[in-house]
Amino acid sequence: MRIIALANQKGGVAKTTTTVNLGACLAQLGKKVLLIDLDPQGNLSSWLGKHTESLPKSMYDVFLGEAEINDILENSCIEGLEIAPARTDLIGVESTFANETGRDTILKRKLLPMIERYDYIMLDCPPSLGLITINALTATREIFVPVETKILALNGLVTLLNTIQMVRDRLNPILEVTGIIACMFDSRTTLSNEVVQRIRVRFQDKVFNTIIRESTRLAECPISGLPITLYAPGSIGAEDYMNLAREVINGEKPANVLVS
Ligand SMILES: Nc1ncnc2c1ncn2[C@@H]1O[C@H](COP(=O)(O)OP(=O)(O)O)[C@@H](O)[C@H]1O
Numbered sequence: 001m002r003i004i005a006l007a008n009q010k011g012g013v014a015k016t017t018t019t020v021n022l023g024a025c026l027a028q029l030g031k032k033v034l035l036i037d038l039d040p041q042g043n044l045s046s047w048l049g050k051h052t053e054s055l056p057k058s059m060y061d062v063f064l065g066e067a068e069i070n071d072i073l074e075n076s077c078i079e080g081l082e083i084a085p086a087r088t089d090l091i092g093v094e095s096t097f098a099n100e101t102g103r104d105t106i107l108k109r110k111l112l113p114m115i116e117r118y119d120y121i122m123l124d125c126p127p128s129l130g131l132i133t134i135n136a137l138t139a140t141r142e143i144f145v146p147v148e149t150k151i152l153a154l155n156g157l158v159t160l161l162n163t164i165q166m167v168r169d170r171l172n173p174i175l176e177v178t179g180i181i182a183c184m185f186d187s188r189t190t191l192s193n194e195v196v197q198r199i200r201v202r203f204q205d206k207v208f209n210t211i212i213r214e215s216t217r218l219a220e221c222p223i224s225g226l227p228i229t230l231y232a233p234g235s236i237g238a239e240d241y242m243n244l245a246r247e248v249i250n251g252e253k254p255a256n257v258l259v260s
């Protein structure tokens with residue numbers, strides 16, 4: 001059982017695209033997967049047809065203590081893939097709990113009863129390093145960082161690594177970046193090639209061998225309401241995310257230890 005936070009405070013780097021498509025591929029390979037939407041924009045939830053404003057309860061209610069994750073679970077179009085949706089009210093977490101003790105560990109406590117039921121729990125983080133992301137980083141041992149290879153934005157990675165270090169020191173000593181995913185790769189540009197080369201020098205074996213190529217099909221699939229493997233099964237996007245899923249499974253590490 002692994003809990004994985006998909007984090008990068010930059011928006012538009014493929015966190016949600018990777019959470020949905022990697023999650024779907026893992027489920028199609030026979031794993032039990034739960035995707036937790038932690039972004040008040042609710043992109044993951046609306047992608048998978050959980051129209052966010054009409055939901056009776058969502059992740060905000062879980063943070064407030066008015067629901068358990070189990071109460072808000074939704075099925076998806078893929079067997080073995082479940083979703084804990086979010087809607088815009090989730091942004092309230094940042095102010096509601098601003099000064100409360102234990103505010104950083106709310107999600108970790110809410111996840112405890114769920115962990116035996118899944119092989120993978122994936123946390124789709126918002127594009128910020130606020131309280132929601134801190135909760136995600138406190139609840140997991142593993143972080144996957146999607147990196148957009150179309151621009152040279154490695155400075156942002158330093159900010160993220162500093163936050164991770166802070167969480168490790170204060171809240172969660174076992175936290176680690178276990179996977180860097182090069183996304184939106186365009187092999188025709190020297191820039192994409194250079195970004196991949198630089199992250200491989202800097203992060204070495206933490207960078208997945210699988211590179212997610214830029215693909216129109218991938219850009220289209222949120223509107224289709226399907227993950228790439230159902231929307232365009234023969235596409236390069238489907239191939240790349242399936243390869244990534246195999247790599248994630250093959251790199252399986254020992255059971256995730258949640259220190260209380
Ligand atoms: N490999 C790719 N090829 C083409 N477009 C992509 C690819 N990955 C992501 N996108 C698009 O880039 C945009 C940002 O991706 P998204 O997953 O929403 O980022 P984030 O969750 O980090 O904000 C979306 O419009 C998405 O469809």
Ligand SMILES: [Mg+2]
Pocket residue numbers: 015016017039043125
């Ligand atoms: Mg997103």
